[in-house]
Amino acid sequence: MKFLIVCACMLVIAFANEEANVLRSEQEVEPDRFNYVLELDNGVLLEQQGRLEGDDVWKVDGSFKFISPEGEEVGWSYNADDNGFHPDPNSKWIHPIPEHILKSIEYIKNHPSQE
Numbered sequence: 486m487k488f489l490i491v492c493a494c495m496l497v498i499a500f501a502n503e504e505a506n507v508l509r510s511e512q513e514v515e516p517d518r519f520n521y522v523l524e525l526d527n528g529v530l531l532e533q534q535g536r537l538e539g540d541d542v543w544k545v546d547g548s549f550k551f552i553s554p555e556g557e558e559v560g561w562s563y564n565a566d567d568n569g570f571h572p573d574p575n576s577k578w579i580h581p582i583p584e585h586i587l588k589s590i591e592y593i594k595n596h597p598s599q600e
């Protein structure tokens with residue numbers, strides 16, 4: 486969980502072209518759940534919610550958006566759990582995935598390893 490928050494904060498810093506002012510910052514932390522929102526005046530918005538399931542498994546849902554240098558609003562949603570980080574494939578990414586990569590992924594899905 487801490488790793489995701491640190492990564493999100495690093496992205497905010499990386500994409501900040503100028504000093505940004507905080508419009509909204511909300512944090513709610515309990516032993517079994519948390520909620521975090523950060524909105525800046527340069528179009529950056531981070532939202533993340535997490536809940537403890539069982540004794541040691543955190544389920545986290547979040548989203549991130551910013552304004553690209555070209556002026557486009559870009560962002561994505563994700564979730565994370567004990568199986569890793571899972572970006573929402575329907576989110577708008579900074580750059581479209583190249584067609585040859587999409588074809589490779591489809592091939593791999595249709596031809597699983599024989600191991």
